[in-house]
Amino acid sequence: MPLPTPQDPNFAARCRESFNRQGAMQLIHASMIEIAAGYCVVEMPITPSVSQQHGFVHAGILTTALDTACGFASATLMPADSGILTIEFKVNLLAPAAGDRLRLIGKVRKAGRTITLAEGDAFALTTVAGVTKEKLVATMTATNMTILGRPAVKG
Amino acid sequence: MPLPTPQDPNFAARCRESFNRQGAMQLIHASMIEIAAGYCVVEMPITPSVSQQHGFVHAGILTTALDTACGFASATLMPADSGILTIEFKVNLLAPAAGDRLRLIGKVRKAGRTITLAEGDAFALTTVAGVTKEKLVATMTATNMTILGRPAVKG
Amino acid sequence: MPLPTPQDPNFAARCRESFNRQGAMQLIHASMIEIAAGYCVVEMPITPSVSQQHGFVHAGILTTALDTACGFASATLMPADSGILTIEFKVNLLAPAAGDRLRLIGKVRKAGRTITLAEGDAFALTTVAGVTKEKLVATMTATNMTILGRPAVKG
Amino acid sequence: MPLPTPQDPNFAARCRESFNRQGAMQLIHASMIEIAAGYCVVEMPITPSVSQQHGFVHAGILTTALDTACGFASATLMPADSGILTIEFKVNLLAPAAGDRLRLIGKVRKAGRTITLAEGDAFALTTVAGVTKEKLVATMTATNMTILGRPAVKG
Numbered sequence: 001m002p003l004p005t006p007q008d009p010n011f012a013a014r015c016r017e018s019f020n021r022q023g024a025m026q027l028i029h030a031s032m033i034e035i036a037a038g039y040c041v042v043e044m045p046i047t048p049s050v051s052q053q054h055g056f057v058h059a060g061i062l063t064t065a066l067d068t069a070c071g072f073a074s075a076t077l078m079p080a081d082s083g084i085l086t087i088e089f090k091v092n093l094l095a096p097a098a099g100d101r102l103r104l105i106g107k108v109r110k111a112g113r114t115i116t117l118a119e120g121d122a123f124a125l126t127t128v129a130g131v132t133k134e135k136l137v138a139t140m141t142a143t144n145m146t147i148l149g150r151p152a153v154k155g
Numbered sequence: 156m157p158l159p160t161p162q163d164p165n166f167a168a169r170c171r172e173s174f175n176r177q178g179a180m181q182l183i184h185a186s187m188i189e190i191a192a193g194y195c196v197v198e199m200p201i202t203p204s205v206s207q208q209h210g211f212v213h214a215g216i217l218t219t220a221l222d223t224a225c226g227f228a229s230a231t232l233m234p235a236d237s238g239i240l241t242i243e244f245k246v247n248l249l250a251p252a253a254g255d256r257l258r259l260i261g262k263v264r265k266a267g268r269t270i271t272l273a274e275g276d277a278f279a280l281t282t283v284a285g286v287t288k289e290k291l292v293a294t295m296t297a298t299n300m301t302i303l304g305r306p307a308v309k310g
Numbered sequence: 311m312p313l314p315t316p317q318d319p320n321f322a323a324r325c326r327e328s329f330n331r332q333g334a335m336q337l338i339h340a341s342m343i344e345i346a347a348g349y350c351v352v353e354m355p356i357t358p359s360v361s362q363q364h365g366f367v368h369a370g371i372l373t374t375a376l377d378t379a380c381g382f383a384s385a386t387l388m389p390a391d392s393g394i395l396t397i398e399f400k401v402n403l404l405a406p407a408a409g410d411r412l413r414l415i416g417k418v419r420k421a422g423r424t425i426t427l428a429e430g431d432a433f434a435l436t437t438v439a440g441v442t443k444e445k446l447v448a449t450m451t452a453t454n455m456t457i458l459g460r461p462a463v464k465g
Numbered sequence: 466m467p468l469p470t471p472q473d474p475n476f477a478a479r480c481r482e483s484f485n486r487q488g489a490m491q492l493i494h495a496s497m498i499e500i501a502a503g504y505c506v507v508e509m510p511i512t513p514s515v516s517q518q519h520g521f522v523h524a525g526i527l528t529t530a531l532d533t534a535c536g537f538a539s540a541t542l543m544p545a546d547s548g549i550l551t552i553e554f555k556v557n558l559l560a561p562a563a564g565d566r567l568r569l570i571g572k573v574r575k576a577g578r579t580i581t582l583a584e585g586d587a588f589a590l591t592t593v594a595g596v597t598k599e600k601l602v603a604t605m606t607a608t609n610m611t612i613l614g615r616p617a618v619k620g
Contacts, residue, residue, distance in 0.1 A: 023206040024213035027182065051178040054308050058179035059241050060222045064215025086214050087425060088453055090245040090400060090555045092582050092606060094575045096308070109604065110559045114424075115397060115455075117557050117604070139574065139582070141557060141606060143398060143453070145425075153209050153251070242580060243608055245400045245555060247427050247451060249420045264449065265404045269579075270552060270610075272402050272449070294419065294427070296402060296451060298553055298608070300580070333516040334523035337492065361488040364618050368489035369551050370529025377525045396524050400555040406618070463519050463561070 003038040004111055008080035011037070015072045018155045022068070030065050032072070038108035040072040045101045046124070057097035059138070062104075062122055066091070066140045069106030070118035074144040077111045082146050083153035087115075089142035097137040099126035106142075116144045158193040159266055163235035170195070170227045173310045177223070185220050187227070193263035195227040200256045201279070212252035214293070217259075217277055221246070221295045224261030225273035229299040232266045237301050238308035242270075244297040252292040254281035261297075271299045313348040314421055318390035325350070325382045328465045332378070340375050342382070348418035350382040355411045356434070367407035369448070372414075372432055376401070376450045379416030380428035384454040387421045392456050393463035397425075399452035407447040409436035416452075426454045468503040469576055473545035480505070480537045483620045487533070495530050497537070503573035505537040510566045511589070522562035524603070527569075527587055531556070531605045534571030535583035539609040542576045547611050548618035552580075554607035562602040564591035571607075581609045 008014060012035045019025060019032045028050055034041040042065050044050075052058040067089055075084045106120045120140035126133050147153045163169060167190045174180060174187045183205055189196040197220050199205075207213040222244055230239045261275045275295035281288050302308045318324060322345045329335060329342045338360055344351040352375050354360075362368040377399055385394045416430040430450035436443050457463045473479060477500045484490060484497045493515055499506040507530050509515075517523040532554055540549045571585045585605035591598050612618045 018208040021208040022213060023202075023204045024216050027204050027216075047178075049178045049182050053173040053176040053310060054238065058177060058219055058222075059244070060215060060219025061179050061182075063218045063222075064213055067213075067215045067218075083209065085251070086248050088245065088247045088398065089214070090243065090606065092243045092608065093241050094577075094582060096240070110601065112559075117559060119604075136575065139584075139606065141555065141604065143557065155208060243553065245451065247453065249422075249427060265446065267404075272404060274449075291420065294429075294451065296400065296449065298402065328518040331518040332523060333512075333514045334526050337514050337526075357488075359488045359492050363483040363486040363620060364548065368487060368529055368532075369554070370525060370532045371489050371492075373528045373532075374523055374525025377523075377528075393519065395561070396558050398555065398557040399524070400553065402553045403551050406550070465518055 003108055004077060006037050006077055010080065011076045014080065015075050019072060024064055028061055028064060035072060035076060037076050038073055040069045040106045042069040042104040043101055046099055057102065059093055062097055062102060062138055063091050065102060066104045066120045066122050067142060069104040070120040070140055070142040071144055073106035073108050074116040074118045077108060078146045082148050083150060083155060085145050085147055085153060087143040087145050089140055091138055091140050093138050095135060095137045097124045099124040101125050114146055118142045118144060158263055159232060161192050161232055165235065166231045169235065170230050174227060179219055183216055183219060190227060190231060192231050193228055195224045195261045197224040197259040198256055201254055212257065214248055217252055217257060217293055218246050220257060221259045221275045221277050222297060224259040225275040225295055225297040226299055228261035228263050229271040229273045232263060233301045237303050238305060238310060240300050240302055240308060242298040242300050244295055246293055246295050248293050250290060250292045252279045254279040256280050269301055273297045273299060313418055314387060316347050316387055320390065321386045324390065325385050329382060334374055338371055338374060345382060345386060347386050348383055350379045350416045352379040352414040353411055356409055367412065369403055372407055372412060372448055373401050375412060376414045376430045376432050377452060379414040380430040380450055380452040381454055383416035383418050384426040384428045387418060388456045392458050393460060393465060395455050395457055395463060397453040397455050399450055401448055401450050403448050405445060405447045407434045409434040411435050424456055428452045428454060468573055469542060471502050471542055475545065476541045479545065480540050484537060489529055493526055493529060500537060500541065502541050503538055505534045505571045507534040507569040508566055511564055522567065524558055527562055527567060527603055528556050530567060531569045531585045531587050532607060534569040535585040535605055535607040536609055538571035538573050539581040539583045542573060543611045547613050548615060548620060550610050550612055550618060552608040552610050554605050556603055556605050558603050560600060560602045562589045564589040566590050579611055583607045583609060
């Protein structure tokens with residue numbers, strides 16, 4: 001099922017600007033690596049400050065970056081003057097997240113006028129002697145809602 | 156359906172110690188407020204450093220604290236020498252999270268030998284002139300797994 | 311959080327009529343036992359025709375009745391001329407479903423203008439010597455959407 | 466991430482026999498169309514007997530067939546003497562399900578010793594003048610558990 005063409009030709013700049021307004025992304029040192037129609041990649045370093053009790057990345061912190069990747073993948077296909085809210089998401093945790101950094105990939109599965117479904121994958125990346133290996137550690141499905149006409153929820 | 160009696164009489168100290176080992180809890184300034192059999196309350200302040208682009212608490216940060224409340228509610232009923240992993244969770248976001256602080260309440264719904272189901276509620280608390288109002292902003296269902304015999308996943 | 315008063319004073323008759331139009335409810339011999347504001351109870355017999363390979367009720371058939379209970383709980387609070395669609399649901403299966411019949415209870419947790427969150431519990435009931443015991447076998451969270459102005463999705 | 470080789474060389478026959486023991490599959494006239502390592506396709510006709518109140522396929526009936534596809538995809542990779550239980554699933558409903566028949570495709574995403582994650586897609590198929598069009602109407606993520614040593618849950 002092909003995705004619709006973005007309604008907002010300026011979607012990449014709009015999404016990058018919005019990403020940068022998020023205090024939470026600075027808190028976890030996340031960066032937006034790529035943004036394209038229906039697609040977004042976020043990365044963040046794995047450090048002790050985002051750990052749970054066994055030293056792995058806390059599932060909620062991983063979710064923070066993964067929800068962001070899914071949300072912006074969805075936002076690329078929304079109108080220029082819209083806002084976006086997440087209605088719900090579900091995360092399956094497949095392996096403890098350890099390594100050097102996390103790569104979070106969000107993709108739109110179905111873009112509707114009001115409701116957009118995005119899917120996300122989280123990979124833990126470990127680089128040894130210049131060779132990077134990646135491991136799938138979690139998946140997400142997220143339901144995003146296009147918000148129009150609410151100034152407090154825009155961009 | 157009554158919950159089983161904790162197998163570990165020392166569950167409260169064990170859970171508090173484990174909570175304090177989490178870098179992620181310090182990152183978001185979360186505190187364990189209460190721990191009882193099958194029950195855990197976590198609180199965290201709402202500050203710009205945990206915000207998404209509209210100024211509300213990022214859904215993932217809220218999830219970080221809520222998953223912790225659900226996970227420790229489950230952990231209270233697990234054996235002393237076990238570890239806990241979250242298999243999956245699902246979050247429904249009911250209202251933008253704004254106010255002074257978040258209160259996250261996790262409760263065990265069904266404790267099995269291997270699989271425990273916990274449910275969580277997230278409330279945004281706002282105090283004006285000494286009166287605190289709370290608003291339900293999100294709910295979670297979480298599936299936790301009891302891990303035995305894996306030294307890397309203990310406590 | 312109190313639920314809103316139903317906008318449609320005739321909600322019970324509207325929901326019962328809608329329930330009776332469902333071929334799927336006849337297929338699984340389900341009945342609407344109770345309908346009140348934000349609340350619905352459905353029951354169905356447990357027979358070999360709804361079983362999975364081990365003889366328990368198939369999780370999907372249980373979901374059929376539980377989604378119906380959640381959906382009508384939500385529909386009671388929607389306008390008279392609206393339709394309802396389920397956006398998503400999640401089911402946790404806590405015990406194999408066996409016994410004489412299933413009781414499915416749906417309750418609204420939060421009713422919004424567009425989005426309503428309902429929660430459901432499924433109980434397996436077994437009657438021995440006139441005494442009925444019930445066991446929680448599954449839970450659901452369901453996101454329902456109010457549909458207005460689409461004649462194909464009404465009632 | 467490549468899937469493991471099936472431990473049971475006879476997995477296809479085992480899964481087909483197990484499918485045929487399900488009363489629920491007969492009730493909805495579902496057939497197992499394909500079974501391969503980590504993969505299963507189920508089909509069922511769309512008739513008024515599986516409808517909800519607007520005439521579309523009831524989301525729960527669709528879930529019944531989709532859960533079956535996901536479950537058998539997972540079961541192909543489990544030991545010969547194991548049983549399978551679904552711990553939880555989540556379904557996103559993307560479009561009303563209408564047409565001639567449903568095709569449900571289940572694929573394993575990650576197979577673990579105890580926990581297997583499967584993903585499923587549901588397509589509504591409509592054939593006009595010999596040409597069949599398909600439309601994605603729902604997706605599922607399902608967590609399946611390998612059960613060993615419980616005679617009541619085998620096959």
